[in-house]
Amino acid sequence: MRSQRSFALFIALLAAALIPALLWGLLSGSVLLSPKALAEAFYFLIGRGDNEIAAALVFKIRLPRLLLAVLVGASLGSAGACFQGLFRNSLADPYIIGSSSGAALGAALAVSVGGGLGFGFFSVMGLPGACAFAGSLTAVFLAFIISRASGNTPSPVTLILAGTSVSAFCSALLALVLVLKDRSLMQVYYWLLGSLSGTSWPRLLSVLPFMILGNIVIFFSVRPLDLLLQGEEAAESLGLNPLKTRFVLAIAATLPVAASVSVSRVIGFVGLIAPHAARFFTGPAHRRLLPASALAGALLCLIADNLARSLIPPVEIPLGVITSLAGAPFFLFLLARQSSRGGFR
Numbered sequence: 001m002r003s004q005r006s007f008a009l010f011i012a013l014l015a016a017a018l019i020p021a022l023l024w025g026l027l028s029g030s031v032l033l034s035p036k037a038l039a040e041a042f043y044f045l046i047g048r049g050d051n052e053i054a055a056a057l058v059f060k061i062r063l064p065r066l067l068l069a070v071l072v073g074a075s076l077g078s079a080g081a082c083f084q085g086l087f088r089n090s091l092a093d094p095y096i097i098g099s100s101s102g103a104a105l106g107a108a109l110a111v112s113v114g115g116g117l118g119f120g121f122f123s124v125m126g127l128p129g130a131c132a133f134a135g136s137l138t139a140v141f142l143a144f145i146i147s148r149a150s151g152n153t154p155s156p157v158t159l160i161l162a163g164t165s166v167s168a169f170c171s172a173l174l175a176l177v178l179v180l181k182d183r184s185l186m187q188v189y190y191w192l193l194g195s196l197s198g199t200s201w202p203r204l205l206s207v208l209p210f211m212i213l214g215n216i217v218i219f220f221s222v223r224p225l226d227l228l229l230q231g232e233e234a235a236e237s238l239g240l241n242p243l244k245t246r247f248v249l250a251i252a253a254t255l256p257v258a259a260s261v262s263v264s265r266v267i268g269f270v271g272l273i274a275p276h277a278a279r280f281f282t283g284p285a286h287r288r289l290l291p292a293s294a295l296a297g298a299l300l301c302l303i304a305d306n307l308a309r310s311l312i313p314p315v316e317i318p319l320g321v322i323t324s325l326a327g328a329p330f331f332l333f334l335l336a337r338q339s340s341r342g343g344f345r
Contacts, residue, residue: 007288010281014295018070021302025066026058028306030314033057065199069305070298072196072264073274075211075256077297080271081278081289082218082253085225086246087156090334094257094271097163097250098139101170103261106135108174108188112181128191129203129262133210135170136258137251142166144247155232159246194267194320196305207259214255218290221249225286267320269327270297270304276334300326 027033033041033054041058043049079094087096095101110131140163147162178185224245227235232242260267278292304322311317 007282007292011292011295014292014299017299018295018302021299021306022066022070025069025302025306025309026062028310029062030309030316031057032313060200064201064204065196065305066302068199068204068263069196069302071204071208071211072260072267073270073297073299073301074294075215075260075297076267076271076301077274077278077293077295078215078218078290079253079257080297081275081286081293082221082225082249083271084275085229085286085289086249086253087160088229088231089156089160090276091272092160093269094253095167095266095268096160097143097254098166098170099136099254099257100261100266101167101174102139102142103132103136103258104188104192104266105170105174105177106131106133106138107191107265108177109135111187111191112177132265133258133262136261137254139163139166139170140250140254144250156246159250190318191265192320193318194265194323195308195316195318196264197316199263203263207263210259211256214252214257214259215294217252218249221245221252222286222290224249229284265320267301267323269323269331270301273327273330274300276330 023038026038027035037051037054038058040049040051041054044051044055045059049055076094080092083092083094083096084090086092089096107128110127113127143159143163143166146165147159174188178188224235224240227238227240228242228245235242235245257271274297275289275293278289278296282288282292300323301319304326305319308317308319308322
């Protein structure tokens with residue numbers, strides 16, 4: 001009971017911390033808003049105010065961006081926890097089997113070709129976003145195909161190595177594209193740094209179904225994830241098919257990650273930091289770890305985006321730079337901590 005109360009308190013604190021972070025985001029940026037102007041924006045929304053400029057700034061520009069930051073951070077946090085459980089590797093992150101490199105290659109090809117998508121649901125993402133989404137999913141499928149080339153059931157290590165090879169191949173193709181289309185170099189480079197600039201309500205809504213679907217599958221797979229932590233043989237003895245489970249969960253976790261990359265570009269370390277920070281308070285059981293990781297990722301991404309917009313206005317720092325500056329020291333801390341315990345498992 002005491003442990004349950006502690007978990008409930010931790011979740012409540014994480015959820016409550018999102019409120020001041022959202023208020024900070026609404027007030028800060030290249031144009032500072034006073035609390036009075038923010039209140040006037042809400043009054044305008046209900047037809048009782050006349051501050052149209054503040055209302056447009058809050059509801060058309062900042063609010064969709066802040067909500068997307070929450071969704072992206074939550075997706076990366078839950079996906080990171082899922083991948084760490086799948087591979088029984090505390091260094092696993094949402095990009096471990098090539099999704100980020102595949103997305104980068106897809107976006108680079110789109111930027112080099114130019115143009116836009118004029119069809120269907122992906123049109124609001126733009127060509128780079130839609131191609132990044134497709135490239136991310138394609139890279140993960142290729143990693144699974146390569147891992148099964150020998151005909152045997154792939155182990156977690158085999159799948160990670162296959163993902164590494166796919167990632168290296170995509171990175172080589174990315175370099176080739178940039179060499180051949182050097183005019184796209186700076187645009188692709190900025191894309192790789194990660195950013196939520198240009199967020200709109202249609203863009204947010206375009207990725208929401210993929211994020212929801214992937215996270216539903218992850219959150220309903222608590223027991224399989226816990227069984228995989230016990231090892232292949234233990235999972236099989238309890239009736240679990242490790243290969244099928246790993247494939248379904250990897251695709252389910254990649255779906256919100258691909259959607260996130262398509263609208264926010266590559267944001268590093270969130271999917272690594274959030275599960276570790278949550279695990280410190282919740283323990284390894286995924287019933288508690290997954291919601292805590294999602295909330296921690298949402299809070300981390302939201303704070304990082306607020307800093308990116310407000311540290312040196314009117315210049316906006318790429319979001320990936322902020323998360324990397326925070327994530328790299330944390331990663332070194334993890335290395336030192338785990339080395340003192342006998343290494344990573």
